[in-house]
Amino acid sequence: MLGPLAAGVIMGVWSTEAGVEVAYALDALLFTVTFWSTWKLPDIPPVVSAASERPSAGLRGIATGLKFLVTQPVLLLSFAVDLVAMVFAMPRALFPAVAEEQFGGGAAVGWLYSAIAIGAMIGGLTSGWIGRVRRQGLALIAAVVVWGLAIGLSGLARSLWLMVLLLALAGMADLVSAVYRQTIMQTFAPDHLRGRLQGVFTVVVAGGPRLGDLRAGATADLTSVTTSWVGGGLVAAGLAVVLGLTSPALIRYRPEQDPGDDR
Template sequence: MTDHDPPFVSPVPAPSRLRALLPDLTPWHSSRDFRRMWVAGLVTVFGTFLTFIAVPLQLKELTGSALAVGAVGAVELVPLIVFGLYGGALADAVDRRKLILWTEAGLGVLSALLLLNTLLPDPMIWPLYVVAGLTSALAGLQRPAMQAIVPRIVAHEQLPAATALNSMRWQVGAIAGPSLAGVIIAFAGLPWAYALDIATYAISAALLVGLAPSPASHEADKPSLRGILEGARYAWSRKELLGTYAVDLAAMLFAFPTAIFPFLADDLDAPWALGLMYAAGAVGSLVVSLTSGWASRVHRHGRMVVWAAIGWGAAMAVAGWMHNIWLVLLFLAVAGGCDMVSGLFRSAMWDQTIPDELRGRLAGIEMLSYSVGPQIGQVRAGGMATLTNVRTSVWAGGLACVASVGLLALTLPKLMSYDQRTDEHAARMRGRRAAGSEVTEAA
């Protein structure tokens, strides 16, 4: 539900209406560090999606098993939880710039190991799982710092715009990466996908070196279990935040079938469309990002999170029912658009209400909410496809998402009533930023 303008207003000129829809570029213009991170992230996400397609496709070729492909999510799960929580505490205790830079270098090394394995006369299966687990661990260390650094380099009122721009960056890579991956793998082979991924990490690291230092707060403690529990207690005290975590976890658990896309493409007799299937969701997300100017006029963020998650599940269910590849791609794109809406308002709630001294630890918890779900969701999708069939796994998961999110909405009144204009935590953070206590903008 959104707040609406009064029914009788003066007509707004068409150019003004168009500008109101276009994304807000203020963070890009006002912060040099934001520009560097944006470009570095764009380069990295392109390479990451090359590997994201290559690994399940290689496992499919080596094993022919949907369960083996879905098991990648299980391998990634424990490292993601452990290192995601630790990475959140680490982001509050060390220089966030250094943490981002070193983990980026480590991810590049892991891609090199995938390339070496692929170049063997008989590529082995177990390295794919080992590298998947190590990649998940490094991502768990890096992502909280990546998220926690944004409120330091972008002004408070620009955070929703920064979220939309960062999402748009991800979507461009998510469209180009899978689409080109299919072509590269088909015509050049898997090694080229991994080699290009290595190159993107090198370029990204070179850009991140130029970021301004982002040291820990003076009162920051060393990473510890006590510090992690402190962040968890704060999250538990904020029921509206817990609601965003729960909704996203349910949506991804039940309606994230990307692990079985290679098998769905075969079922549709359209193996040529595999890259398009992976990219379709990002196309829908990009459409929302390119028209995200309306988001700044929405204040009841919690309701938008819920309705968008329901739309995600419904679109996935319809995609599972369709037998025409173009209709499947259409509804995958609709699902991606809904997911973007949900992510935009989740991030706005997180960034505008969480204190800087807890930002890293809460970013770790947030990362688990939007990452653990997809990992378990891959296992669910692969296991259910094995027990039933690919289509049932997709549409039944979508319906389960709709039902679970609807139930959560009934049991989370604080999420449904959240209004950023009146919320005490948002008001407190506005005051702190206005006083200059947390603003660390780059020229």
């Protein structure tokens, strides 16, 4: 959340071209710290119990994780709705064009890049209520629908501040959906498969927005920026509803209640 927010501030302080160069240079510098920290981590051998199979690397391990995933409709659908949200309703690739065409460039592109992160930050700071929701599957679908609708409406806005507000709302909804997706994954994954399923989760989380960039740019090239932006958001919201209605396992999902929890 802080990364896009910082990038937006940098591009807002400097001119657009210089701001992009500074943001990438700072990112490269800080990434060396991350790389060094990872390199210095000690070896952590896997813990193997008698009740679990010995961990395996390579294609066999990947196949084992995917085989388990396809037998768990709730877990599979939680991944699917995130892919729908990111692939169809991620407008990030369109921000430079919209900032230039509608708002004359300048700091506008920084605000657009920061808006979703601002909403996610606010959502995180006010997220105490999330743990009190029992219908977590339904809440996940609802959050994705709010994300799609907020993205679609933001594409229709002609005021920069209204667009930023709607993108921030989308960011809050994305934070909520991320919490429920992570919770469902951790709940469903058995100990000996949690790492493999976390790997799939990481691929979905990291790859979905990049596919969304490709989809947004390609659609805008074939139609228009507004059509790509607005249409993608509405399609994502509609597909989330369709997935929930056609595969009700996710909508009906409730986590097992702790015996000590009387909520």
